Amino acid sequence: MLKFVVGGAALAAVSAAATVVLAQGAAPRPIYDPSAPPATSDLTPLVVHQVKPGLYMLVGDGGNATIRVADDGVILVDTKLTGDNYYQELMQKIQSVSDKPIKYVFVTHVHNDHSGNTPQFEAAGIPVIASDDYKALVATYTVRPGQMRSPAPTVSFAKTYTVKLKGATATAYALHAAHTASDSIVYFPDEKVVAMGDNMFSGAPTVDWLNGGRLLGLQKNWVKLEKLDFDTLIPGHGATPISRAEFEADRKKLDLLIERLRAAIKAGVPKSELLATVKVDDLGPGWSIKDQHTEWSRPARLDGLYAELSK
Numbered sequence: 001m002l003k004f005v006v007g008g009a010a011l012a013a014v015s016a017a018a019t020v021v022l023a024q025g026a027a028p029r030p031i032y033d034p035s036a037p038p039a040t041s042d043l044t045p046l047v048v049h050q051v052k053p054g055l056y057m058l059v060g061d062g063g064n065a066t067i068r069v070a071d072d073g074v075i076l077v078d079t080k081l082t083g084d085n086y087y088q089e090l091m092q093k094i095q096s097v098s099d100k101p102i103k104y105v106f107v108t109h110v111h112n113d114h115s116g117n118t119p120q121f122e123a124a125g126i127p128v129i130a131s132d133d134y135k136a137l138v139a140t141y142t143v144r145p146g147q148m149r150s151p152a153p154t155v156s157f158a159k160t161y162t163v164k165l166k167g168a169t170a171t172a173y174a175l176h177a178a179h180t181a182s183d184s185i186v187y188f189p190d191e192k193v194v195a196m197g198d199n200m201f202s203g204a205p206t207v208d209w210l211n212g213g214r215l216l217g218l219q220k221n222w223v224k225l226e227k228l229d230f231d232t233l234i235p236g237h238g239a240t241p242i243s244r245a246e247f248e249a250d251r252k253k254l255d256l257l258i259e260r261l262r263a264a265i266k267a268g269v270p271k272s273e274l275l276a277t278v279k280v281d282d283l284g285p286g287w288s289i290k291d292q293h294t295e296w297s298r299p300a301r302l303d304g305l306y307a308e309l310s311k
């Protein structure tokens with residue numbers, strides 16, 4: 001997996017080539033479990049990791065966020081879980097790497113652990129940018145108990161949306177419905193980094209069928225992603241960035257998983273036995289959809305999975 005250089009002043013002296021080091025070996029990637037109560041499970045305190053010069057990944061307090069620091073401001077992708085405590089922590093971490101103002105906020109999808117603090121940014125007059133699909137879904141999506149519905153974005157786009165600051169460009173791409181029906185990614189071409197939202201996890205991705213997600217949409221999005229010139233992906237969950245090589249490996253795993261799920265359904269495996277029947281132990285850490293990824297076995301998701309792959 002990719003390793004970070006974590007630290008303060010010394011970072012300035014580290015060259016671009018050295019900031020991201022491809023480590024040998026396949027250490028297990030952490031598994032994110034969004035079904036667990038926020039205060040007790042995967043929600044580690046917020047930590048900033050430098051991924052490239054001027055580009056940081058914020059892990060903890062919900063889904064991963066990305067910060068791009070330009071000479072005249074900051075671009076933020078995703079806003080952590082709702083709550084003033086989370087918002088304050090997020091702001092503190094951003095200010096720990098840049099004293100420049102936040103100029104743009106992108107939101108990758110409607111889920112509360114990514115869109116949670118958009119109201120504060122909107123109230124501060126900062127454009128909150130998301131896809132037209134997000135704008136449509138955010139008004140109607142199924143909010144989990146205890147979570148809050150996020151507001152409409154201030155700016156929405158049909159296909160792509162680019163913002164430029166001094167020395168930094170970010171382009172958002174609207175995606176096929178995949179993790180949800182509101183997905184987009186944000187590409188930083190001069191850093192060759194893509195902030196993936198939940199179109200990429202550490203390990204098997206999950207799909208929210210109830211909110212319009214489609215596993216085959218994810219497969220299509222990953223095919224399109226190949227066309228971007230990137231070397232690093234920031235996953236929506238998981239403690240480290242993902243290299244291009246890891247992405248290529250994950251793409252093969254996803255294709256294989258879909259093929260096996262389809263074959264099992266075609267062979268008449270009932271829904272209740274699907275996850276337990278499909279072979280995943282050869283796909284590596286994080287791909288055990290039967291026991292580690294409880295998201296896969298939520299009834300609404302299992303229904304969606306079965307229905308989609310039965311066609």
Ligand SMILES: [Zn+2]
Nearest residue numbers: 109111179198
């Ligand atoms: Zn999500």
